[in-house]
Amino acid sequence: MSRFAHPAGDRHAEVPHEERPPRPPADLNTLDPAVWPRTSGRTDGAVTIAGVDVRDLARDYGTPLYVVDEDDFRSRCRDYKAAFDGGHVYYAGKAFLCREVARWVDQEGLGLDVCSSGELAVALSVGFPPERIALHGNNKSYAELEAALRAGVGRVVVDSFDEIARVGYLAEKLDVRAQVQIRVTTGVEAHTHEFIATAHDDQKFGLSLNSGAAAEAVRRVLALPQLELVGLHSHIGSQIFDTAGFEVAARRLAMLLTQVKEEHGVVLPELDLGGGYGIAYVRGDDPPDIKVVADSLREIVARVCDDAGLPVPSLTVEPGRAIAGPAGVTLYEVGTIKDVEGLRSYVSVDGGMSDNLRTALYGAEYTCVLASRASDAPGVLSRVVGKHCESGDIVVRDAWLPEDLALGDLLALPATGAYCRSLANNYNYLPKPAVVAVRDGVSRVIVHRENEDDLLRGQV
Numbered sequence: 001m002s003r004f005a006h007p008a009g010d011r012h013a014e015v016p017h018e019e020r021p022p023r024p025p026a027d028l029n030t031l032d033p034a035v036w037p038r039t040s041g042r043t044d045g046a047v048t049i050a051g052v053d054v055r056d057l058a059r060d061y062g063t064p065l066y067v068v069d070e071d072d073f074r075s076r077c078r079d080y081k082a083a084f085d086g087g088h089v090y091y092a093g094k095a096f097l098c099r100e101v102a103r104w105v106d107q108e109g110l111g112l113d114v115c116s117s118g119e120l121a122v123a124l125s126v127g128f129p130p131e132r133i134a135l136h137g138n139n140k141s142y143a144e145l146e147a148a149l150r151a152g153v154g155r156v157v158v159d160s161f162d163e164i165a166r167v168g169y170l171a172e173k174l175d176v177r178a179q180v181q182i183r184v185t186t187g188v189e190a191h192t193h194e195f196i197a198t199a200h201d202d203q204k205f206g207l208s209l210n211s212g213a214a215a216e217a218v219r220r221v222l223a224l225p226q227l228e229l230v231g232l233h234s235h236i237g238s239q240i241f242d243t244a245g246f247e248v249a250a251r252r253l254a255m256l257l258t259q260v261k262e263e264h265g266v267v268l269p270e271l272d273l274g275g276g277y278g279i280a281y282v283r284g285d286d287p288p289d290i291k292v293v294a295d296s297l298r299e300i301v302a303r304v305c306d307d308a309g310l311p312v313p314s315l316t317v318e319p320g321r322a323i324a325g326p327a328g329v330t331l332y333e334v335g336t337i338k339d340v341e342g343l344r345s346y347v348s349v350d351g352g353m354s355d356n357l358r359t360a361l362y363g364a365e366y367t368c369v370l371a372s373r374a375s376d377a378p379g380v381l382s383r384v385v386g387k388h389c390e391s392g393d394i395v396v397r398d399a400w401l402p403e404d405l406a407l408g409d410l411l412a413l414p415a416t417g418a419y420c421r422s423l424a425n426n427y428n429y430l431p432k433p434a435v436v437a438v439r440d441g442v443s444r445v446i447v448h449r450e451n452e453d454d455l456l457r458g459q460v
């Protein structure tokens with residue numbers, strides 16, 4: 001047993017309290033159903049997803065590899081659609097978008113949020129119905145707005161006074177009527193990482209409710225006949241577990257709806273509460289059931305509107321992470337393993353911050369398992385790191401991996417379906433990994449692995 005092994009001595013005693021790593025799970029081979037895709041399991045010791053053995057995936061497609069459980073992704077689309085029956089669900093494409101995913105979202109009948117002309121182009125390239133596309137962003141360019149209006153997108157979520165003027169001008173020029181929502185900053189302090197909280201006043205998104213900017217935006221939109229104001233929009237942040245923030249945001253938006261009715265005699269038909277529904281990344285994460293969240297949001301909006309004598313608007317939500325995140329697993333091959341005396345084992349994998357930036361960017365937490373075989377060896381406190389030239393290039397800060405882990409083994413990280421491929425980069429000229437979809441025992445590439453030609457493309 002190595003000096004880091006569980007349960008030898010107690011390493012916890014040497015580590016300051018807040019730095020204490022999580023306790024090792026009872027069995028290192030177990031796949032926690034809260035964190036793993038709905039179809040995952042082990043066969044002959046190796047992890048399988050949708051009946052496909054990860055060893056076959058690594059052999060056929062190489063590593064690192066993003067694996068998406070298609071049925072898991074689609075079933076979460078359906079869960080949201082059922083939970084918000086009578087309202088609208090837009091999948092937030094920035095969590096993970098490619099042409100095939102756009103097809104799945106279309107087939108499942110959801111709308112799609114895009115926030116650049118690149119994301120819009122992906123959607124339009126597979127015939128995604130433009131009327132079910134919403135364009136977001138705090139700094140949409142003139143060209144992006146024009147592309148969206150020409151395509152006939154169903155929603156432009158305006159985020160500033162300048163943008164209202166631009167959309168008004170463009171709609172007149174193109175002779176179209178643009179349907180807009182106003183992105184309202186409700187002042188809600190969402191309990192999540194600072195960089196993914198988006199409704200407090202001191203940040204770049206939206207028009208403030210508190211300052212009166214949101215009410216002024218309503219005036220300006222209503223004054224432009226080529227714009228149709230269809231509703232108010234709020235997105236309070238991401239990876240949120242506690243529905244209290246949504247409730248406060250809904251209440252505040254309903255107050256503005258009332259004010260709009262009193263001032264303008266206009267009843268807005270839609271309330272969009274954005275995305276941000278949290279998922280389980282590690283043991284103990286316990287996000288609320290989406291049916292419960294949906295019922296409580298509907299109830300709140302209905303009550304607030306009843307109190308104000310307003311008809312109840314239709315409710316729109318925009319989950320990204322909660323649909324794509326749990327469906328994805330990343331496979332890596334284990335390379336160098338170094339024991340750092342008295343601390344932990346450093347396990348290097350063949351990717352890192354180029355395929356998963358979240359740990360470096362937000363201090364995100366993950367778990368991982370030895371995936372190519374089961375092991376009864378005791379657990380070693382490990383840090384899974386990438387191959388990039390940064391010591392912050394950490395994939396899993398604290399992982400318990402079997403002591404017999406060796407070069408060539410496969411590691412699998414669950415809950416990597418959202419904000420991993422979409423934040424991927426070519427740091428150190430690493431090609432971006434392929435994305436493979438698995439379903440009913442069959443795997444297929446939905447995004448090809450980059451190669452050196454891709455890396456050199458565009459250079460003189």
Ligand SMILES: *Cc1c(COP(=O)(O)O)cnc(C)c1O
Binds near residue numbers: 092235274276321
């Ligand atoms: C990012 C974003 C979402 C999706 O957030 P998730 O946390 O992935 O659910 C939805 N709406 C807007 C406006 C966003 O910016």
